[in-house]
Amino acid sequence: MNNKNATVYVVGNFKGGVGKTKTVTMLAYESATHFKEKTLVIDLDPQGNATRVLAKTGGISSITTSVTDGFSNGDLEPEIVNVTTNLDLIPANTAFRNLTKILVQKFGNDEDSQIFYLKKLIEPLKEKYDRIYIDVPPTISDYSDNAMLAADYCIIVLQTQELSLDGAQTYIAYMQFLSDKYxxxxxxxxxxxxxxxxxxxxxxxxxxxxxxMYGGNVLQTIVKYQERLKVYDVEGISINYNQRGKMDMWDQKAHALFINVLTELNEHQKVLDSL
Ligand SMILES: Nc1ncnc2c1ncn2[C@@H]1O[C@H](COP(=O)(O)OP(=O)(O)OP(=O)(O)O)[C@@H](O)[C@H]1O
Ligand SMILES: [Mg+2]
Known part of the structure; x- marks a missing residue:
């Protein structure tokens, strides 16, 4: 079917290692596998963590396309890799650390064109997908700016260990600033x-x-540490069944958690879309 109109999500926090990539990869997996929606992950982090996890998930041993080439050539479509049924990826590589250079080469000092470039590149892909998730590095940078302005919605991850809400608060404030400015x-x-x-x-x-501070925006589902979620980094995301055809208990727990997160987010979206 070619008449979809994807909703675009960016998962953010200006703090490193708080679970952004875990959230992107799991939500994308549940969207595609549990909810059977056509889903695309765009990895905008030159570290390529989402790329690595999803490549393993799909048993892909070598990746030859990249978001870097897509940005350079002005077309993301040829860079799409299929991971599993309903789930595609546009991979990142370390060359993407030169994003600023690419943007300047393309657009000189035209800041508007620079900042809206991803939005423009995503537009033709929307008709192929229900959902597009963007994974970003934890910085205020061309990556986050491009991702925020290409997205319809921000999903914020909040690490509860820290005594302050700093990373998440800064992210929300900056998002509002960009949203107003542009x-x-x-x-x-x-x-x-x-x-x-x-x-x-x-x-x-x-x-x-x-x-x-944020009332009902905060999800009731809390993502706790699960060893199985950590294992997915190394082995890829999976669902194993035992000999009697029953889903492995730890996989079931990991997937149920993110199905709950996604269900709550979908409920929020319904409310916001009806306003
Ligand atoms: N619920 C969880 N249970 C177990 N391990 C987790 C969980 N969430 C995240 N992790 C692990 O914590 C580490 C950091 O998570 P992740 O890479 O998602 O963070 P990030 O915010 O994307 O980091 P960065 O800022 O470097 O991009 C990873 O090793 C990941 O596997
Ligand atoms: Mg990450």
Whole structure:
């Protein structure tokens, strides 16, 4: 079918290692596999973490296309790689660290063209997908600017261990600034609490603080540490069945968690879209 109109999501926080890539890859997997929606992940992080996980997920041993070539050639379509049923990827490579150079070479000092380039490149892909997820590095940079202005919704990950909401707060403030400056109507779709170490007083406090600031935007589902989610980094995302055809208990737990996250985000989206 060629008449879709993808919704574009960016997962963000201006802090490193808080679970952004985990969230992108798992949400994309559940969108494609559980909800059977045509899904694309665009990896905008030159570290290529999402690329590595999804390549393993699809059993892809060598990747020859890249978002870098897509940006240089002005067309992302030829860079698309199929991962599994309903799930595609535009991979990143380390050459993408030169994004600023590519943008300047293409557009000189024309900042508007620079900042809206990804949005322009995504436009023709929208008719092929239901959902497009963008993974970004944790910096205020050409990567985050391009991703934010190409997205319909921001999904914020909030690490509850930290005594402050800094990374998430800065991200939301910056998102609002960009959205106002460039007249885009980017919204926060939801704030996903990530509790990657054993929960304690700090976590509860940060969570309460987040709820008092952002109210119903904060998801009720809390993403806790699960060894199986870590294993997916190395082995790719999977669902194993035992000899009796029953889903492996740890896979089931990992997938159920992100199906819950996605279900809550979908509910938020329904409300926001009806406003
Ligand atoms: N719920 C979880 N359970 C277990 N491990 C997790 C979970 N969430 C994330 N991790 C692990 O934590 C590490 C950091 O996660 P991730 O790479 O998603 O963070 P990130 O915010 O994308 O980092 P960066 O800022 O470097 O891009 C990874 O090793 C990942 O496997
Ligand atoms: Mg990452």
């Amino acid at each position: 007249n885009s109507n980017l919204n926060v779709l939801g704030i996903v609490p990530m509790m990657l170490r054993a929960g304690g007083r700090v976590d509860t406090k940060v969570l309460d603080q987040a709820i008092s």
